[in-house]
Amino acid sequence: xxxxxxxxxxxxxxSSGIGASFARLLADRGVATVLVARSADRLGExxxxxxxxxxxxxxxxxxVVPADLTTADGLERxxxxxxxxxxxxxxxxxxAGAGQVGLFMDLDPDDAQTAVLLNVVxxxxxxxxxxxxxxxxxxxxxxVASIASFQPVPMMATYAATKAFVASWSQALHEELRGTGVTxxxxxxxxxxxxxxxxxxARDVASRIPGPxxxxxxxxxxxxxxxxxRGRALVVPSWLYRAGVTASSLTPTFVTRRLVxxxxxxxx
Numbered sequence: 001x002x003x004x005x006x007x008x009x010x011x012x013x014x015s016s017g018i019g020a021s022f023a024r025l026l027a028d029r030g031v032a033t034v035l036v037a038r039s040a041d042r043l044g045e046x047x048x049x050x051x052x053x054x055x056x057x058x059x060x061x062x063x064v065v066p067a068d069l070t071t072a073d074g075l076e077r078x079x080x081x082x083x084x085x086x087x088x089x090x091x092x093x094x095x096a097g098a099g100q101v102g103l104f105m106d107l108d109p110d111d112a113q114t115a116v117l118l119n120v121v122x123x124x125x126x127x128x129x130x131x132x133x134x135x136x137x138x139x140x141x142x143x144v145a146s147i148a149s150f151q152p153v154p155m156m157a158t159y160a161a162t163k164a165f166v167a168s169w170s171q172a173l174h175e176e177l178r179g180t181g182v183t184x185x186x187x188x189x190x191x192x193x194x195x196x197x198x199x200x201x202a203r204d205v206a207s208r209i210p211g212p213x214x215x216x217x218x219x220x221x222x223x224x225x226x227x228x229x230r231g232r233a234l235v236v237p238s239w240l241y242r243a244g245v246t247a248s249s250l251t252p253t254f255v256t257r258r259l260v261x262x263x264x265x266x267x268x
Contacts, residue, residue: 004140008091009031009091009092010130011023012078013095014036015039019096020046022221025221032062036067075126082130088133089133090139092140093144100156101156115159115162127173143169143170145167149167167188171186183231188235189220190237
């Protein structure tokens with residue numbers, strides 16, 4: 001399949017981690033960007049860097065839209081930008097996400113609800129806002145799921161469930177939209193050195209995970225962009241995790257659940 005090129009992308013969760021890597025790689029590839037996150041200051045710093053590095057180049061065309069995607073106002077602000085036909089978006093990257101680590105009964109239910117709003121509701125609403133324009137442009141949708149999509153994960157129960165939604169929903173949309181010119185890709189990274197660990201207050205757990213299991217945010221973002229360019233429905237960046245997904249698919253669910261639970265309890 002011929003690789004596709006995009007003109008303007010909107011990236012959520014763009015202020016750090018994988019989202020910032022998406023922004024930098026897109027700019028290097030000559031794609032204008034609209035950067036979305038809660039922190040206006042961090043978005044502004046990234047935008048200034050990209051404009052400085054790509055003067056007079058499409059990659060230096062950077063817009064900043066500060067928004068909290070767990071709120072109705074934030075979703076509407078970004079949705080309005082996605083519906084704007086004057087500077088149309090032909091690639092939407094739903095990257096913003098949140099999660100918790102620990103026993104569900106011990107965690108704050110408000111934080112769990114925030115994860116559902118950010119990981120599930122926000123991609124759903126933004127995709128719906130974007131699809132008419134994406135269809136008109138022959139564009140694409142990239143949703144960041146997780147390797148946790150493929151099995152229940154005790155100690156990360158809500159996070160894994162939200163990412164299972166993202167992976168299943170994305171692949172269903174990929175088939176629904178077949179023949180329309182729009183493709184939908186689910187990106188399922190494993191452990192990634194990004195801001196997620198700090199946000200989830202999981203530094204102690206992360207310190208116990210061996211180095212070979214970690215990927216860098218640039219590596220993950222590049223795999224996602226390459227997969228979108230090829231119109232793939234699912235991208236698992238690391239060969240190690242691809243092998244794990246295959247093994248999981250061949251293992252009875254109760255065995256996988258028990259094994260993953262034992263690993264996460266030991267890490268915790």
